[in-house]
Amino acid sequence: MIVFDLSCDNAHTFEGWFGSSNDFASQQACGLVTCPVCGSAAVTKAPMAAAVPAKGNRSAETKQAVAGGAMPPAVAEAFKALAAAQAKALANSEWVGDRFAAEVRSMHYGETEEKLVHGRASRKDAAELVEEGIAVAPLLVPVHPPEELN
Numbered sequence: 001m002i003v004f005d006l007s008c009d010n011a012h013t014f015e016g017w018f019g020s021s022n023d024f025a026s027q028q029a030c031g032l033v034t035c036p037v038c039g040s041a042a043v044t045k046a047p048m049a050a051a052v053p054a055k056g057n058r059s060a061e062t063k064q065a066v067a068g069g070a071m072p073p074a075v076a077e078a079f080k081a082l083a084a085a086q087a088k089a090l091a092n093s094e095w096v097g098d099r100f101a102a103e104v105r106s107m108h109y110g111e112t113e114e115k116l117v118h119g120r121a122s123r124k125d126a127a128e129l130v131e132e133g134i135a136v137a138p139l140l141v142p143v144h145p146p147e148e149l150n
Contacts, residue, residue: 030127
């Protein structure tokens, strides 16, 4: 994961987490990156401070954690809290799997009753939903289909 400082055309700044710089570019091109304050899709990367490597006098434990790819405890706790918040938000939502785009489109156009759903959609499907004015957002923590859970 990579964190970018982002800014909209209304000067709101916020963070965005992406799998790579290419993921940011493709989501931005599809209009999927919007300002959480005003909803503007005119979002660009804000200037960021350069990453400066840590000094060589770190403790052996810290060096091992960084070298071994271990996540710092504070980051692990933050991800745990994020996953718990997402799970709570999805508790009253129905998993619709690969039917996600069709389900939300049907609800948007009044063909079926509205309800909270989550599922899978391709980037192309997500971009088309946004173009149609249907509010969708990617989940921050991957969700496994109910049939894949123990």
